[in-house]
Amino acid sequence: MRAARKPGNPQDARPGRRGECWGGAAGKAPLRARHPRPREAPVTAAGAPAAPFPRAAAATPEGPGTRRSRQGPYMNDHKALILDEVRKYHQDVQTSGEFVPGVTEIWPTGAVHDVEDRVALVEAALDLRVAAGSRARRFESVFARKIKRRKALLTNSGSSANLLIVSALTSQKLGDMRLRPGDEVITVAAAFPTTVNPILQNGLVPVFVDVELGTYNPTVEAVERAIGPKTRAIMIAHTVGNPFPVAEMAQLAAEHDLFLIEDNCDALGSKYDGEPTGTFGDMASISFYPAHHMTMGEGGCVVTSNLAFARIVESLRDWGRDCWCEPGESNTCLKRFSYQMGTLPEGYDHKYIYSHVGYNLKITELQAALGLSQLDKIDDFCAARRRNWRRLREGLDGVPHLVLPEATPRSDPSWYGFVLTVDPQAPFGAKELVDFLEDRRIGTRRLFAGNIIRHPAYTDREYRIVGELTNTDVITTQTFHIGVYPGLTDEMIDYVVSSIKEFVRARG
Ligand SMILES: Cc1ncc(COP(=O)(O)O)c(C=O)c1O
DSSP states (O other): OOOOOOOOOOOOOOOOTTTTTOOOTOOOOOOOTOOOOOOOOOOOOOOOOOOOOOOOOOOOOOOOGGOOOSSHHHHHHHHHHHHHHHHHHHHHHOOOOOTTTTTTTTTTSBBBOOOOHHHHHHHHHHHOOOBBHHHHHHHHHHHHHHHSSSSEEEEHHHHHHHHHHHTTTTTTGGGGOOOOOTTEEESSSSSOOHHHHHHHHHHHHHEEEOOOTTSSOOOHHHHHHOOOOEEEEEEOGGGGGGGSSSSHHHHHHHHTTOOOEEOOOTTOOOOEEEEEETTTEEEEEOOOOOTTOOOOOOOOOOESSSSSHHHHHHHHHHHTTOOOOOTOOOOOSSOTTTTOOOOOOOTGGGGGGSSSSSOOOBHHHHHHHHHHHHHHHHHHHHHHHHHHHHHHHHHHOOOOTTOOOOOOOOEEOSSSSSEEEEEEEESSSSHHHHHHHTTTTTTOEEEEOOOOOOOOGGOOOOEOOSOOOOOHHHHHHHHEEOOOOOOOOOOHHHHHHHHHHHHHEEEE
């Protein structure tokens, strides 16, 4: 056991507002930190117009074409005119929205964009500050407050967020507590690939446990059984928004001195014990791909309240640099030419000193602009997902031969999708049901990889399995999900329910 192994983890401020979809009681200490592609659906207009987000101050010039001298009353009038035209254009391209059963596509996932999203993107384009700047910083600060973490670090995808998190835990800055090649990380095989990949990419060994049918998460007991002498971390996704028992998992991690990573990519807005998922572990990832609860087109985020972890993630994201100056800044530490690091000569420019073997996984300002506009609507998006899931759940209750999804006890999921498993004893297979639904233009998706170790990419990889992956294999053949995203209407959902019932009645 390593003593006091978490680096400088200051008090978690946990600010938050009431009434937010993932808001909860502010000020409660967190447990660990406290004790510690699918196709994109067509753009759909959101029902309620959102209040415009307060605009960021003028962007830092990025090139000669954006000099402030060119900005003036004339330019601002011109911009206002252009944005008015964008609003008119948005009205023009709206579709009637009439739903024709069997003809209109019912997408399993999709982004919901309104006029303010379109305006925000065009406005950011007009500013021509493309690299991450003030909007990105603003998003990070608003989002961190919203999810009640001290730091939110934007990155170009949820997959990158997972890669940054695991890579950060291998940093030499963590001294003895760092993860080293050969160390084991407990996870599940019924996974999205990029939850597992960063483990392999960092020379670590995934240890797979089975999940339950219905919740599609592992139990704490299954994870506990998998802990061995080389185990150093647990990294699990809240499957399709359904929280795994994360408070208990954090307790288990604390008892065994393990890092806990929450892949929260599918679960923005979900709660466990009234607290947002993504706030129980050492770090958590979020995806802003269009299939997810809110979107930047492409994008992701790492959230943590551990400032030491945050600093390492930032370094890895930004080329591995040791310097933390924002673009356009040069000497925020006031010691730019006074450092001596590695075997570099004293005074080597800190802006070009690298303390990690890093990447460039940053986003653009345009993505941040869209993110800010979408963030205004996230509570409505989460509410719609919960409503749609409930309508499906109530509509399908009692239908034979199907395992219906169940929320994990003590949780309030902000659902990503509605998962169905066809009972292996049923007189029909999942494929037949999927074919029937797809014929009716009801979109379906697999539960991601099914059993990931059955995929060619993982054939020669080192891993350990604890117990049998029985349910994971059932998932591979019998499980799929349908949509709950906010672009779906009651009419569409009722058509999905009646179609499934019709199929089961005919085949059951
Ligand atoms: C559980 C999970 N983790 C990670 C990701 C990766 O997110 P992204 O597509 O933004 O890379 C996804 C994508 O859907 C996911 O479902």
